[in-house]
Amino acid sequence: MDFILATKIFYAVIVFLFGITIGSFLNVLIYRIPKKENIVSESSHCMSCNHKLYPIDLVPLFSWIFLGGKCRYCKAKISPQYPIVEAINGIMYALIFWFICGAEPKLALLGYCAAFSALLVTAVIDWRTMEIPDSMWITVLVGGIIVYIDELIAEGFDWPCLLERVIGFFAASGILFLLAVITKGGMGGGDIKLMAACGFLLGWKVVLLSLVMGGVIGTLYLIFCAVKNKGKVPRKVPFAPHLAAAVVICMFVGTKILEWYFALCGISHTHIH
DSSP states (O other): OOHHHHHHHHHHHHHHHHHHHHHHHHHHHHHHTTTTOOSSSSOOBOTTTOOBOOGGGOOTTHHHHHTTTBOTTTOOBOOTHHHHHHHHHHHHHHHIIIIISTTOOOHHHHHHHHHHHHHHHHHHHHHHHSOOOHHHHHHHHHHHHHHHHHHHHHHOOOHHHHHHHHHHHHHHHHHHHHHHHHTTSSSOHHHHHHHHHHHHHHOHHHHHHHHHHHHHHHHHHHHHHHHHTTTOOOSOOOSHHHHHHHHHHHHHHHHHHHHHHHHHHTOOOOOOO
């Protein structure tokens, strides 16, 4: 193993550890935001016995494993959501670092990671409550701005690139807004704002792909529900988890999918963001 590869792996491990640490905070957001609880001043505590938790109880991933998934003080079971969210966040941070940022510590890493974490929190909260917190789509938008600033630093100002993102802000969100008008509220405002933020992050071509992909994922979920429940499907289905999954997929391979599609159609397309 050469020195450069070893250095990249070392950085990836650091990014993973940072990711699971942030993942611990994401669990706090997932639990407290829907309850309108303070996420800063209130100390962490057991959901069953309300006992204050100390740093030794809050080590990401490892505390849950070493405690056998139970509270140290009352022995109540701790939801596996906690280590799952932490692990997913850590793994995805490392993957973003390696595949999107080319295993280089750049500013865009911060933007993409912030966007991913916000999408993860959004997906879980919307799945549980059918609501999308404004703070999360705003975080995705801030992540997109950070990614764009990184592009400015690396490549200088490029008008088509900015236009791609500005159009992206309105592209998918505009379609969802029209659906909301046509269905008279069948599409939530949170989904519209979320896709506006994702449009600035990804650009209009890739965000439209993610919208289509989100619809496909949602349809497959409904088919699964119909098969599982013998023809019955839920009356209301949160759309954000499916959109979030599609956006994350497109963060990694959206451009490649579009390049493959345009090549298959014989269409020349040389400027995909």
